[in-house]
Amino acid sequence: QKEVEQDPGPLSVPEGAIVSLNCTYSNSAFQYFMWYRQYSRKGPELLMYTYSSGNKEDGRFTAQVDKSSKYISLFIRDSQPSDSATYLCAMSEAYMNYGGSQGNLIFGKGTKLSVKP
Amino acid sequence: GAVVSQHPSWVICKSGTSVKIECRSLDFQATTMFWYRQFPKQSLMLMATSNEGSKATYEQGVEKDKFLINHASLTLSTLTVTSAHPEDSSFYICSARDWALEDNEQFFGPGTRLTVL
Numbered sequence: 304q305k306e307v308e309q310d311p312g313p314l315s316v317p318e319g320a321i322v323s324l325n326c327t328y329s330n331s332a333f334q335y336f337m338w339y340r341q342y343s344r345k346g347p348e349l350l351m352y353t354y355s356s357g358n359k360e361d362g363r364f365t366a367q368v369d370k371s372s373k374y375i376s377l378f379i380r381d382s383q384p385s386d387s388a389t390y391l392c393a394m395s396e397a398y399m400n401y402g403g404s405q406g407n408l409i410f411g412k413g414t415k416l417s418v419k420p
Numbered sequence: 421g422a423v424v425s426q427h428p429s430w431v432i433c434k435s436g437t438s439v440k441i442e443c444r445s446l447d448f449q450a451t452t453m454f455w456y457r458q459f460p461k462q463s464l465m466l467m468a469t470s471n472e473g474s475k476a477t478y479e480q481g482v483e484k485d486k487f488l489i490n491h492a493s494l495t496l497s498t499l500t501v502t503s504a505h506p507e508d509s510s511f512y513i514c515s516a517r518d519w520a521l522e523d524n525e526q527f528f529g530p531g532t533r534l535t536v537l
Contacts, residue, residue, distance in 0.1 A: 346528035410463040
């Protein structure tokens with residue numbers, strides 16, 4: 304069983320729709336949860352960052368973490384064509400571990416999102 | 421946010437040749453840099469972690485003699501793919517962490533697409 308599971312899509316929605324992206328994981332030691340956006344042939348850029356359980360909102364984006372269910376979500380409200388990209392979830396056990404591996408990020412496969420005008 | 425650059429952005433080489441990829445943190449000091457590989461429709465897979473001034477730590481299954489990593493300064497890490505073969509064709513992405521920041525954020529470079537003929 305892979306540590307992080309993410310539906311690769313593709314997911315196609317009309318402009319203005321609410322988008323829900325999800326990941327599940329198996330390692331209960333994960334504490335830090337991130338969502339990255341990656342445009343084609345570009346490196347990932349950090350969108351949202353959450354520690355432990357709870358919600359975090361930033362503009363049109365909301366990240367949710369449910370550690371009891373080992374499930375994280377990213378919601379995009381009022382989606383725009385410019386949101387079309389691949390969205391990667393990532394998580395790690397620790398935020399700082401010099402010389403160790405607990406701070407390493409484990410990525411999902413990414414979900415390709417297309418927002419149609 | 422902090423900026424990480426990679427050079428070259430793409431490279432095509434013949435089988436058996438060696439290719440060097442540079443990763444630079446432009447406006448911060450990166451005591452730790454990470455090298456990832458991403459095959460089409462797959463997640464980013466961590467290849468190795470390098471701390472400035474010390475040997476890189478390779479993930480299981482990654483040949484350290486084939487993927488040479490040098491992190492000689494706080495702003496530069498290089499990955500050399502030695503005797504490249506077509507199966508090494510992939511998207512190589514580096515990231516850098518700034519220990520001055522109290523979170524787990526890694527800043528990613530734009531990636532280097534390697535094609536081995």
